[in-house]
Amino acid sequence: MAKHWADFQYEIYLNGMTGAVPRLPTDLTRLEELTEQRLGPGPVGYVAGSAGNGSTARANREALDRRRIVPRMLRDVQERDLSVDVLGRPLPAPVALAPVGVLSIMHPDAESAAARAAAAQGVPYILSSASSTPMEQVAEAMGDAERWFQLYWAKDREVTRSFLDRAKAAGYTALLVTLDTPLLAWRPRDLDQAYLPFLHGVGTANYFSDPTFQAGLAKPVHEDPNAAVMHFVGMFADPGKTWPDLAFLRENWDGPIVLKGVLHPDDARRAADAGMDGVVVSNHGGRQVAGSVAAADALPRVVEAAGDRLTVLFDSGIRTGDDIFKALALGAEAVLVGRPYAYGLGLDGQAGVEHVIRCLLAEFDLTLALSGHARPATLGPDDLIEETA
Ligand SMILES: Cc1cc2nc3c(=O)[nH]c(=O)nc-3n(C[C@H](O)[C@H](O)[C@H](O)COP(=O)(O)O)c2cc1C
Numbered sequence: 352m353a354k355h356w357a358d359f360q361y362e363i364y365l366n367g368m369t370g371a372v373p374r375l376p377t378d379l380t381r382l383e384e385l386t387e388q389r390l391g392p393g394p395v396g397y398v399a400g401s402a403g404n405g406s407t408a409r410a411n412r413e414a415l416d417r418r419r420i421v422p423r424m425l426r427d428v429q430e431r432d433l434s435v436d437v438l439g440r441p442l443p444a445p446v447a448l449a450p451v452g453v454l455s456i457m458h459p460d461a462e463s464a465a466a467r468a469a470a471a472q473g474v475p476y477i478l479s480s481a482s483s484t485p486m487e488q489v490a491e492a493m494g495d496a497e498r499w500f501q502l503y504w505a506k507d508r509e510v511t512r513s514f515l516d517r518a519k520a521a522g523y524t525a526l527l528v529t530l531d532t533p534l535l536a537w538r539p540r541d542l543d544q545a546y547l548p549f550l551h552g553v554g555t556a557n558y559f560s561d562p563t564f565q566a567g568l569a570k571p572v573h574e575d576p577n578a579a580v581m582h583f584v585g586m587f588a589d590p591g592k593t594w595p596d597l598a599f600l601r602e603n604w605d606g607p608i609v610l611k612g613v614l615h616p617d618d619a620r621r622a623a624d625a626g627m628d629g630v631v632v633s634n635h636g637g638r639q640v641a642g643s644v645a646a647a648d649a650l651p652r653v654v655e656a657a658g659d660r661l662t663v664l665f666d667s668g669i670r671t672g673d674d675i676f677k678a679l680a681l682g683a684e685a686v687l688v689g690r691p692y693a694y695g696l697g698l699d700g701q702a703g704v705e706h707v708i709r710c711l712l713a714e715f716d717l718t719l720a721l722s723g724h725a726r727p728a729t730l731g732p733d734d735l736i737e738e739t740a
């Protein structure tokens with residue numbers, strides 16, 4: 352019998368018999384405010400912030416809220432199985448932790464704590480290129496648990512090659528290449544505080560620990576950290592890249608490659624033509640293009656364009672179990688979750704991240720069951736209606 356994620360609900364009530372209540376709220380939309388109260392506005396502003404006046408982040412929520420589930424009755428949901436195969440990997444549920452950089456601004460144990468939480472719950476951890484901990488150290492914290500690597504595709508081809516070699520050697524099985532961040536967007540919350548973590552050397556661990564990156568410096572990082580930061584800033588993204596450049600990644604990575612940040616169906620077709628294995632339909636949680644199409648509104652057309660040529664993943668705005676249900680019903684094979692686990696980490700370290708994973712999956716399991724489904728595979732567009740204004 353497969354594990355029932357919904358058992359967490361019963362566990363919470365049972366613990367209540369001894370007077371214990373959960374350390375964090377089970378409505379994950381409350382975590383942002385709580386984190387801000389505890390950690391202060393600087394770091395939380397970076398995590399919570401979005402592009403422009405926040406319209407894309409709001410649209411992400413509206414597009415999910417506008418879709419309503421139409422539950423079905425009497426369909427035997429006693430035994431349920433949330434497991435899925437994604438990119439040829441068996442996962443216990445259709446959820447992974449999104450790549451979120453600079454996590455040391457939330458907690459000193461940073462990515463290692465988040466990775467341990469993912470490993471403990473069996474969900475994949477996607478490590479950001481801009482992590483505050485080197486990829487080998489995060490890998491070590493996870494044992495042989497499922498991990499994927501997110502690439503910020505550097506200007507310097509040899510640094511990129513070195514990252515790919517290191518990620519492979521450290522056991523990261525899939526590569527997510529983020530395409531929507533060739534520049535950092537206009538983010539008023541960060542601008543108003545003049546706060547950018549990298550300038551303080553946060554989020555540069557993979558670069559500073561890289562032999563090829565180091566070879567490009569006149570002095571070792573510890574002798575001239577400012578020069579190292581400037582070297583990083585100059586190379587970490589490359590607005591000059593075009594579709595033919597993907598051939599380099601295809602030649603240098605044996606496992607699955609997924610392009611993160613695809614919103615247009617034609618870009619999905621180009622991804623398949625370039626030999627990519629999947630896409631993440633994402634607008635970076637509303638942090639890049641202000642005024643962008645909501646990720647959930649872009650999803651159906653990308654799913655249609657992908658056909659059976661690409662694995663389609665989804666992120667941007669997932670906060671609850673019913674959001675996961677909706678994304679899957681719109682055609683995503685799995686979802687990534689970003690900010691909620693970053694807040695969980697800020698509030699309670701590894702345990703806080705585990706809390707977030709368990710709440711989301713318990714709620715998803717219950718939503719699935721109460722709507723008449725025993726497996727993610729039976730979800731489809733018929734399970735939703737779209738409200739019109
Ligand atoms: C603080 C922060 C840092 C992020 N860093 C990265 C990153 O390094 N690489 C990346 O591909 N996406 C990054 N993202 C975007 C997430 O991977 C994901 O697309 C987004 O958070 C999903 O939206 P959500 O936060 O609403 O779940 C970051 C997001 C946040 C909030």
Ligand SMILES: O=C(O)C(=O)c1ccccc1
Pocket residue numbers: 451452453481532554635638
């Ligand atoms: O802040 C972000 O959204 C992001 O993707 C990022 C970019 C560079 C380094 C760290 C995070």
